[in-house]
Amino acid sequence: MTGLPAPLTYVMWPRGRHFFLKLKPFFTYEQQLEALKIKGIIIDEDNSLSFLESVNYYRLSAFLLPFKGHYDGIPFSRIKKIYEFDSKLRSIIFPVIENIEINLRAKISYYFSSKYGVEGYLDDRNFSNRHNHEVFKSHLERCIRENKSSKIVAHHEAKYDGHYPFWVIIEFFSLGMLSYFYSDLLREDKKAIAKILGCISDCKMESWLRCLTDLRNRCAHYSRLYYWNFTSIPLLFKEEKIDFPRTLYPQLLMLKHMVGESRIWRYQFMPQLSLLIQEYSSFIELVHLGIPEGWAMKLM
Numbered sequence: 001m002t003g004l005p006a007p008l009t010y011v012m013w014p015r016g017r018h019f020f021l022k023l024k025p026f027f028t029y030e031q032q033l034e035a036l037k038i039k040g041i042i043i044d045e046d047n048s049l050s051f052l053e054s055v056n057y058y059r060l061s062a063f064l065l066p067f068k069g070h071y072d073g074i075p076f077s078r079i080k081k082i083y084e085f086d087s088k089l090r091s092i093i094f095p096v097i098e099n100i101e102i103n104l105r106a107k108i109s110y111y112f113s114s115k116y117g118v119e120g121y122l123d124d125r126n127f128s129n130r131h132n133h134e135v136f137k138s139h140l141e142r143c144i145r146e147n148k149s150s151k152i153v154a155h156h157e158a159k160y161d162g163h164y165p166f167w168v169i170i171e172f173f174s175l176g177m178l179s180y181f182y183s184d185l186l187r188e189d190k191k192a193i194a195k196i197l198g199c200i201s202d203c204k205m206e207s208w209l210r211c212l213t214d215l216r217n218r219c220a221h222y223s224r225l226y227y228w229n230f231t232s233i234p235l236l237f238k239e240e241k242i243d244f245p246r247t248l249y250p251q252l253l254m255l256k257h258m259v260g261e262s263r264i265w266r267y268q269f270m271p272q273l274s275l276l277i278q279e280y281s282s283f284i285e286l287v288h289l290g291i292p293e294g295w296a297m298k299l300m
Contacts, residue, residue, distance in 0.1 A: 032057045039064075040072035041079065048076050055083070066227040066288050081283040085276065086226045090219045092272040093255070096265065097216045100258045101175055104209075107196050108182065109167040115189070118165040121181075131184035143172035175216050179209035198260045207235040208254050215251050227288040240298075247290025256299055270300060 027035060029052050037043060041064075045051070052060070063082050067074060116126045121140075124133035144164075147153050152171075156164050173181065182190060183206050190202035199205045211234040218225060229246040234254035236242065242250050259265045274296060277286070292298070 027057070029053055036076065040074065042073060042075045044075045045077050045080070048080075051080060062224050063226070066285070078283050081280060082226060085280040085284055086224055087222070088276055089225055089273075090222065092269060092276065093215070093225075094219045096255050096259055096269050097212065097219065099262055099264050100212065100255070101178075101216070104178060104197070105170050105173070108178070108193055109170045111193050111196060112185075112189070113166045119163065121166050121169070126186070127184045128186050136181075136184070139177055140169065143169065143177075147172050175209075176213045179206075179213050182206065182209055197258070199257065201235070204235045207232070208258055211251060211254050212258065215255075225289070226284065242290070243292065244287075244290035247288075249290035249292070249295070252299060266300065270296070273299075 029049055032052050033043060033049055060079065060083060063079050063086070064071065066082075112120060112126075116123065120126050122137075124131060127133070144153055144162075152168065156162065156168065170178070182193065185193070187202065190205065194200070194202040194205040197205065199208070211230070211232045214230060214232050217223075218228075225248050228248065230248075230251060231246075233245045234250050236250060236253055236257075240250075240253055242253075256265060277284075277291075286292075286295070
């Protein structure tokens with residue numbers, strides 16, 4: 001039987017003592033505002049109600065977490081500013097990820113195609129033992145199916161009987177799929193590609209690709225970066241001592257290494273980040289991003 005579950009009520013399973021609580025009731029915007037007041041938040045803005053109308057209360061409530069329940073006297077305007085900061089932070093990080101992702105596709109497809117041929121990706125002998133080729137092929141079929149309305153797919157279906165050179169099909173890969181593709185390569189190929197990309201270690205590159213995927217997805221889905229613990233921690237260099245490894249700061253170091261000598265980092269991202277932190281310095285705490293003193297020099 002499929003479909004949504006029945007409305008949740010208090011339930012005790014027959015084995016053990018497991019209880020489910022009722023879901024929280026629906027609150028109107030006015031009730032949501034009142035709930036914030038009850039917590040101790042000072043409603044100091046006339047447009048606070050309209051802000052709640054445009055931002056899901058559940059999404060906004062995550063920005064209360066840094067205060068650890070000590071909400072008394074905190075202005076609503078500060079919560080709003082932290083929310084704005086987080087949104088702008090994602091917007092300046094995403095172009096860096098885009099730059100890295102395009103470069104990854106170009107370098108990986110060129111190397112792999114030059115060594116294994118136009119359709120070398122269809123031969124499971126070109127991968128390591130960890131590679132599940134049947135699963136990989138199902139992902140390829142899904143890529144083509146999801147892009148069936150594109151002119152690229154129509155062209156290759158009509159003219160080449162549904163055959164795709166690797167440099168074409170890789171453009172349909174999600175970043176997660178690209179990460180898994182790299183991790184499934186033969187060790188010698190991973191090392192060669194890592195070197196081409198300016199990384200001395202294939203293990204680091206594999207780690208960075210996992211982290212990049214997670215970070216990209218958070219940015220693409222408007223998920224919080226401020227006061228967030230990442231599940232994947234990038235392998236960095238010994239001299240890069242990190243006090244809070246699951247925060248955003250190690251992810252920024254990873255981006256710096258992956259983007260290499262690109263002008264986008266030095267002349268676009270870093271100035272934007274500096275201005276953003278300066279603009280919101282009275283509302284945010286850098287420790288909630290894991291950013292240490294002297295961070296600008298370390299990230300340059």
